[in-house]
Structure formats: structure tokens, C-alpha cells
Amino acid sequence: xxxxxxxxxxxxxxxxxxxxxxxxxxxxxxxxxxxxxxxxxxxxxxxxxxxxxxxxxxxxxxxxxxxxxxxxxxxxxxxxxxxxxxxxxxxxxxxxxxxxxxxxxxxxxxxxxxxxxxxxxxxxxxxxxxxxxxxxxxxxxxxxxxxxxxxxxxxxxxxxxxxxxxxxxxxxxxxxxxxxxxxxxxxxxxxxxxxxxxxxxxxxxxxxxxxxxxxxxxxxxxxxxxxxxxxxxxxxxxxxxxxxxxxxxxxxxxxxxxxxxxxx
Amino acid sequence: xxxxxxxxxxxxxxxxxxxxxxxxxxxxxxxxxxxxxxxxxxxxxxxxxxxxxxxxxxxxxxxxxxxxxxxxxxxxxxxxxxxxxxxxxxxxxxxxxxxxxxxxxxxxxxxxxxxxxxxxxxxxxxxxxxxxxxxxxxxxxxxxxxxxxxxxxxxxxxxxxxxxxxxxxxxxxxxxxxxxxxxxxxxxxxxxxxxxxxxxxxxxxxxxxxxxxxxxxxxxxxxxxxxxxxxxxxxxxxxxxxxxxxxxxxxxxxxxxxxxxxxxxxxxxxxxxxxxxxxxxxxxxxxxxxxxxxxxxxxxxxxxxxxxxxxxxxxxxxxxxxxxxxxxxxxxxxxxxxxxxxxxxxxxxxxxxxxxxxxxxxxxxxxxxxxxxxxxxxxxxxxxxxxxxxxxxxxxxxxxxxxxxxxxxxxxxxxxxxxxxxxxxxxxxxxxxxxxxxxxxxxxxxxxxx
Numbered sequence: 028x029x030x031x032x033x034x035x036x037x038x039x040x041x042x043x044x045x046x047x048x049x050x051x052x053x054x055x056x057x058x059x060x061x062x063x064x065x066x067x068x069x070x071x072x073x074x075x076x077x078x079x080x081x082x083x084x085x086x087x088x089x090x091x092x093x094x095x096x097x098x099x100x101x102x103x104x105x106x107x108x109x110x111x112x113x114x115x116x117x118x119x120x121x122x123x124x125x126x127x128x129x130x131x132x133x134x135x136x137x138x139x140x141x142x143x144x145x146x147x148x149x150x151x152x153x154x155x156x157x158x159x160x161x162x163x164x165x166x167x168x169x170x171x172x173x174x175x176x177x178x179x180x181x182x183x184x185x186x187x188x189x190x191x192x193x194x195x196x197x198x199x200x201x202x203x204x205x206x207x208x209x210x211x212x213x214x215x216x217x218x219x220x221x222x223x224x225x226x227x228x229x230x231x232x233x234x235x236x237x238x239x240x241x242x243x244x245x246x247x248x249x250x251x252x253x254x255x256x257x258x259x260x261x262x263x264x265x266x267x268x269x270x271x272x273x274x275x276x277x278x279x280x281x282x283x284x285x286x287x288x289x290x291x
Numbered sequence: 292x293x294x295x296x297x298x299x300x301x302x303x304x305x306x307x308x309x310x311x312x313x314x315x316x317x318x319x320x321x322x323x324x325x326x327x328x329x330x331x332x333x334x335x336x337x338x339x340x341x342x343x344x345x346x347x348x349x350x351x352x353x354x355x356x357x358x359x360x361x362x363x364x365x366x367x368x369x370x371x372x373x374x375x376x377x378x379x380x381x382x383x384x385x386x387x388x389x390x391x392x393x394x395x396x397x398x399x400x401x402x403x404x405x406x407x408x409x410x411x412x413x414x415x416x417x418x419x420x421x422x423x424x425x426x427x428x429x430x431x432x433x434x435x436x437x438x439x440x441x442x443x444x445x446x447x448x449x450x451x452x453x454x455x456x457x458x459x460x461x462x463x464x465x466x467x468x469x470x471x472x473x474x475x476x477x478x479x480x481x482x483x484x485x486x487x488x489x490x491x492x493x494x495x496x497x498x499x500x501x502x503x504x505x506x507x508x509x510x511x512x513x514x515x516x517x518x519x520x521x522x523x524x525x526x527x528x529x530x531x532x533x534x535x536x537x538x539x540x541x542x543x544x545x546x547x548x549x550x551x552x553x554x555x556x557x558x559x560x561x562x563x564x565x566x567x568x569x570x571x572x573x574x575x576x577x578x579x580x581x582x583x584x585x586x587x588x589x590x591x592x593x594x595x596x597x598x599x600x601x602x603x604x605x606x607x608x609x610x611x612x613x614x615x616x617x618x619x620x621x622x623x624x625x626x627x628x629x630x631x632x633x634x635x636x637x638x639x640x641x642x643x644x645x646x647x648x649x650x651x652x653x654x655x656x657x658x659x660x661x662x663x664x665x666x667x668x669x670x671x672x673x674x675x676x677x678x679x680x681x682x683x684x685x686x687x688x689x690x691x692x693x694x695x696x697x698x699x700x701x702x703x704x705x706x707x708x709x710x711x712x713x714x715x716x717x718x719x720x721x722x723x724x725x726x727x728x729x730x731x732x733x734x735x736x737x738x739x740x741x
Contacts, residue, residue: 068597068638154594186635188597192589209638248635257643260627264650271657278664 061193067202068191068209069107070099073145074184076244077166080136081177088136090166093241094143095132099186099248101236102207105129107153107189114144130236140164147189152198154191180241186248325349360387370394372401406436407469417472418465427451428465435462456492463490518667525660535611598632601641605648612652620651 077092084090096111098104111131115122116139124133131147145160165183168175188209191198202208236242362385367378371394383391409418409432414425434445440462446455453461467485474480481487508516589595589603609617621631629647633640 070637149594156592156594158594158596160596188637189594190597190600191594193593250635250637250640253633253635253637253640254643256629257633257640257647260624260629261643261647261650263627264623264647264654268650268654268657271654271661275657275661275664278661278668 060196062196062199062213063193065194065199065211065213066190066192067194067199067211068188069104069207070186070188070209070248071104072097072099072184072186072245072248073160073162074182074246075143075162075164076180076182076241077164078180079166079175079177087138089138091134091136092164092166093132093134094145094162094164095130095236095241096145096147096160097130097132097236097239097245098207099188100206101239101242101245102205103129103235104131104207106202106205106207107149107191108147109150110148112146112148114146116141130239138166140166152195152201158189160185160187180244182244182246184246184248361385362388364390366390368395370398370401372398402439404436404439406432406440407466408432409465409469413469413472417468420461420464423461427453428461431458431461432465456495459495460490460492514670518670521663525663532611597636597638597641601632601636601644604645608648608652616652616655619655620648623651623655624648 073094073096075092075094077090079090080088094113096104096108105128108129108131109127111126113124113126113133115124115135116137118139119135119137126133141164143162143164145162147158147160149155149157162185163183165181168181199210203210236245239245363382364385365380366383366385367380368383369376369378385391411425414428418428420428430450431445434448438444438448442455442459442462446453446458449458463485467489470480470483470485471477589599605617612620624631624647629644633644636644
């Protein structure tokens with residue numbers, strides 16, 4: 028569905044006012060307190076989807092691609108991200124593209140693969156520092172995935188989590204019930220007032236990518252699979268460690284068994 | 292492809308014999324002048340690799356440029372090193388009939404030591420020693436002069452039984468006292484080696500004892516010492532590792548992870564740690580509290596990516612464990628079918644991943660340890676054929692001989708119990724990472740899940 032992709036630099040006006048942090052100066056002072064030993068994380072996915080143009084391909088425009096940052100579960104990221112800046116190859120016109128509203132994505136066409144730098148800027152109450160992501164644009168499929176087709180895009184996505192350490196109370200309150208956020212239980216002794224109920228629910232639907240035209244190509248990132256795999260590997264390693272320890276203790280004889288055990 | 296191809300020689304197995312047959316008669320006729328038949332035969336009739344000198348050149352003598360006439364003559368000489376004016380003869384190179392003049396060339400190597408002399412008065416004043424009589428001291432100094440301070444020889448000739456160290460101590464002590472006594476002030480001679488460096492009897496005795504004990508070591512003792520050194524090194528390494536862990540721990544507990552936090556984290560982790568009943572002998576599974584810890588440098592940033600934490604932690608580990616170990620860890624991870632970088636780096640995945648890396652390092656260390664032990668045992672075994680039994684090492688040999696059977700390095704353990712491999716103890720413990728068949732398991736899991 029490449030034709031459905033929208034022009035890159037033009038921000039979508041209807042989505043431009045989303046999930047702004049509270050700007051009330053009175054509450055700000057109070058809520059600037061930072062929560063020690065708390066981290067809030069936002070699982071994200073960033074990457075590119077590229078379609079080969081087939082017959083329509085020209086020498087310099089063989090692929091149409093989209094680079095994006097989305098919530099891992101396609102939730103709205105504008106709750107934290109104020110703006111995303113995509114740094115394209117200098118051969119593009121205006122290689123620095125700023126996207127001020129969700130979805131944080133950019134479509135372009137070209138013929139070459141290069142590394143795209145994505146700088147994320149956050150709302151004032153979230154964090155005053157930017158976060159840089161790097162993604163290698165991929166247009167051409169790996170050899171073993173078959174020939175190029177216009178039907179099946181080349182999708183490369185990376186899962187990661189944006190971690191905010193020691194968030195301000197205001198930020199914590201604002202996002203603690205947001206579906207994009209992974210919020211820990213507060214440390215004992217810290218009690219925060221319940222958040223204003225309406226705010227998030229109202230804006231929830233606006234900036235997500237759940238009905239995104241490319242969503243059928245989005246990859247699934249299963250933590251459970253990964254954990255299962257790791258657990259299996261750990262089990263093997265641990266079993267082997269146990270075996271080696273047994274063998275060592277046999278060599279050492281019963282008197283030195285303790286040494287071997289404490290050796291680690 | 293062999294040297295013959297490179298040299299462009301024919302491939303047949305006996306090229307020389309085939310070609311030689313027709314040739315020798317012809318060649319011998321073409322034998323160049325000035326080369327004897329025997330010498331020419333040695334070349335095998337082959338053209339020389341280097342252009343030879345023309346015969347006419349050989350016959351010519353180099354032009355007599357310098358008209359030096361050198362002869363060697365049997366001539367008498369005296370040496371200034373001798374006091375007896377003994378006349379000896381030797382062959383000398385005589386150029387143009389003029390024999391070399393001057394002293395015997397080797398006379399300058401006849402060095403003698405200036406042994407200090409003392410008067411009776413000086414002896415009474417400065418040099419008395421309750422353990423030495425004046426006669427003995429006199430004798431010592433005579434011998435010192437006579438044998439140029441070769442104390443081993445002196446000790447051999449010394450009439451009373453004194454050790455080399457005693458003799459040296461007396462000689463240097465007397466010389467030092469004389470030097471100081473004769474100098475106008477101590478400062479004048481304080482730089483003199485005799486004054487500056489006192490002869491230390493105890494140190495010399497100890498030094499020689501140590502040296503002789505090293506030199507008289509048996510092969511077995513030497514091996515034992517080497518083992519002990521290896522062991523010591525291992526212990527040191529372990530201590531270093533433990534120390535760094537201890538250093539890391541407080542940081543993680545005080546700065547980052549409060550107990551409540553840890554409790555929070557236990558939740559997402561628990562499915563995995565429940566899923567695998569850890570073997571009893573393995574290290575107690577830490578709940579990932581310390582491996583979860585975030586480097587302070589990242590926390591300062593307020594915002595960072597989860598993968599940054601992982602990367603930094605792995606990097607920190609590689610700086611303590613060494614690049615080679617980390618490479619082997621990576622190899623093992625690959626063999627286990629685990630991505631070097633998790634595809635879904637959530638907090639608990641990262642924690643598990645780091646735990647796995649830790650365990651692999653433990654595993655590799657154990658493998659190394661086992662190898663060392665094995666080398667030790669086999670070294671002992673070698674010795675046992677040469678030397679008589681009775682050393683303490685031997686006590687466990689009898690029973691370790693049999694049970695010390697590495698079953699299989701691989702993770703699968705299919706070979707467990709195959710007792711016919713018993714005897715091949717040495718060399719079976721390759722420290723290579725687990726073999727491919729065992730890495731299938733995680734892949735299967737993935738296949739069934741996906």
C-alpha cells in the first residue's frame with residue numbers, strides 16, 4: 028500500500044495537539060520533585076518498511092520507504108515525545124526532517140541504503156535531554172528471502188525501551204496509567220495522589236498506530252519467547268556447570284570439595 | 292603442484308635418469324677448460340645457476356697494489372706481566388721484515404688487585420676481632436694477594452677451617468676499617484664501594500642456600516612448584532573477580548535498587564526462574580537484582596535506552612574478564628542459539644541475558660579449572676613411572692584414576708555413562724564451546740512456539 032503513505036515533512040494538523048503536559052506553573056513547582064529509585068520505561072519499536080516500486084521504479088527512485096518510531100504495542104508515544112527528527116542522507120533535499128506530531132514517521136523514496144539517525148525530543152516534564160536512535164535503512168531483501176517483489180516489503184524493526192530514571196512526580200502521575208508506559212510500583216513510603224482521571228482516556232486514541240496502514244507489516248516482539256529461549260539456555264549451562272563441579276570434586280577428593288564449591 | 296611445477300621442470304618421476312643417459316658423453320666433451328673433470332662431474336652436467344668466472348680470470352693474479360711483504364716468524368718475546376723475564380717464543384706476523392715492537396699484546400690483561408696492607412700498629416688500633424687472630428688475618432691477606440681475591444681458592448688453601456663467607460667478611464671488614472681509618476674524614480671515603488657496601492654475611496649465606504636449593508631440586512619438586520604457582524595464580528584471579536563483584540554490589544544496592552524495587556522486578560522475572568528448576572550444585576540463582584542495576588553514568592542521563600544498559604554492562608564485564616573470554620562467551624551464546632543482543636531487550640530479558648553470560652563465564656572457568664586439574668593428574672601419572680611413590684600427591688591418585696572420566700563436554704550429555712571411554716582421560720576436555728547438536732534445543736523451542 029505504498030500509495031497510501033503520506034508526504035514526509037507535512038505534519039498532520041488534526042493530530043498536532045496531543046497529550047501536552049500540564050503547564051500550570053503552580054503545580055509545576057510541587058511536582059518537579061524527582062522520584063528516586065524509580066524508572067519509567069516505554070517499549071518502542073523503530074525501523075523501516077520499504078516497498079520496491081517494480082515497473083514504476085526509476086534509476087533514482089527504486090523504492091518507497093517509511094521510517095518510524097512507534098510504541099511496541101502501537102500505543103501513542105506522543106505522551107512523551109514532543110518531536111522526532113530524522114536525519115537523512117545528505118543527498119536528500121532538506122535531509123533534516125522534523126516531525127512534530129504522531130505518528131512519528133517519515134516516508135521517502137530513493138535507491139540507496141544508509142543509516143538514519145532519529146533524535147527524539149521529549150516534553151518538558153519528561154526529560155530535557157534528547158535520545159538518539161540509529162537505524163540502517165534496508166531496501167533490498169536478503170538473498171535467502173527470495174526475489175524482490177512489489178507485494179512484500181522489506182521490514183527491519185528494532186525493539187528497545189526508552190528508560191526514564193528518577194522521573195518527576197508530575198511526569199509519573201501523568202503517565203502512570205498510560206498504556207504505552209511500563210510503570211513500577213512506587214517505593215514504600217511514597218504516596219502520590221491519584222491522577223486526574225479523564226486526561227489520558229480522552230487522548231488515548233489519537234496518536235496510536237493501531238490502525239496504521241502499514242500495521243500488517245509490523246513485527247511482533249515477544250518477550251515470552253525470548254525469556255523462554257534464555258531460560259532453556261541457562262538451564263543447559265547450569266546443568267553443565269553442575270556436571271563440571273561434580274567432576275572437579277571427584278578429582279579434588281572429598282577433602283577439597285569445599286574449595287571447588289567456593290571457587291566460584 | 293609442487294616445486295617442480297614452480298621451477299618449470301618436467302613432471303616425470305625420474306627426469307634426471309632419463310635425460311642423463313644421452314647427455315654425459317656430450318657434456319664431458321664440452322667440459323670447459325680449467326675445470327677438473329671430477330669437479331665438473333659434481334655439477335651433474337647441469338648449467339650452473341650463477342655465471343661462473345671465466346677461466347682466464349682465474350689464472351690471473353690480482354695486481355700487486357700494496358707491496359707489503361707479510362711473513363710469519365718464530366720470534367722470542369717477553370711480557371711485562373711476568374716478573375721473571377722468562378723468554379718464550381711465538382709466531383708473529385712480520386710486515387716487510389719489521390717485527391712488531393712494544394709489549395706483549397696480552398700483558399694488559401694481567402690485572403692484579405691492590406690488597407691493602409696494614410701495619411701492626413694499625414691492626415692493634417682498628418682491626419682486632421675476637422674471632423680472628425692476627426696470624427690468621429695475615430695469612431688471609433697473603434692469600435688474597437696471591438690469588439687475587441679468588442676466595443674459593445683462598446678458602447681451599449686456608450690452613451684453618453673457615454667458610455668462604457667468613458673469609459670474605461674478614462677481608463672486606465678489615466679493608467673497610469683501614470680505608471676509614473686512613474682517610475682524613477669519613478666523608479672522603481663514604482663514596483668508596485668498600486665503605487658504602489658492607490659485606491652482609493647472613494644475606495650471602497641465605498642467597499647461596501636458596502640458590503643451591505633451586506639447583507638441587509628434583510624434577511618432581513619442580514613440577515610441584517609449578518603447580519602451586521598455577522594454583523596461586525588461579526586463587527589470585529578469583530580474588531580479583533570476587534573483589535570487583537563486591538565493589539559492584541554496594542553500588543547497585545545503595546544507588547539503584549531498593550528492596551522494594553527488587554520486589555517489583557521479581558515479578559516479571561519469576562516466570563522464567565520458575566520455569567527452570569536450578570540444579571542443586573549450581574550457584575544460587577540471583578534474581579537479577581545486581582545485573583539489573585543500571586550504570587550510574589546512564590542514570591545520570593535521565594533518559595537512555597534499555598540496550599545501552601546491556602551494552603555497558605557487557606562491556607564492563609569484558610574489561611574485567613578479558614576480551615578472549617568474552618569472545619568465547621559470545622561463541623557459546625551462538626552455539627546455544629541465543630542472540631548476542633536480545634531481540635526483545637525488556638528489563639527481564641536483559642537481566643536473564645546477563646545472568647546467562649555470567650553463568651557461561653562460570654562454566655568456562657570451571658572448564659579451565661578442570662583442564663588444569665587434569666593436566667596435574669596426568670603430570671603426576673607421568674612422574675609415577677619415573678620416581679618412587681610416597682609423595683603426598685600420590686595418596687588420591689589411586690582412586691581418582693578411575694572416576695576421573697570426563698563424560699562429554701557437550702551440553703546434551705548423550706555420552707554419559709559410556710565407560711569404554713574411561714582411559715582416554717587426557718585431552719578429552721577440550722575447552723571448545725558446546726558442539727552444534729546441543730544447540731538445537733532452543734531452536735526447537737522457537738520453532739514450536741512460533
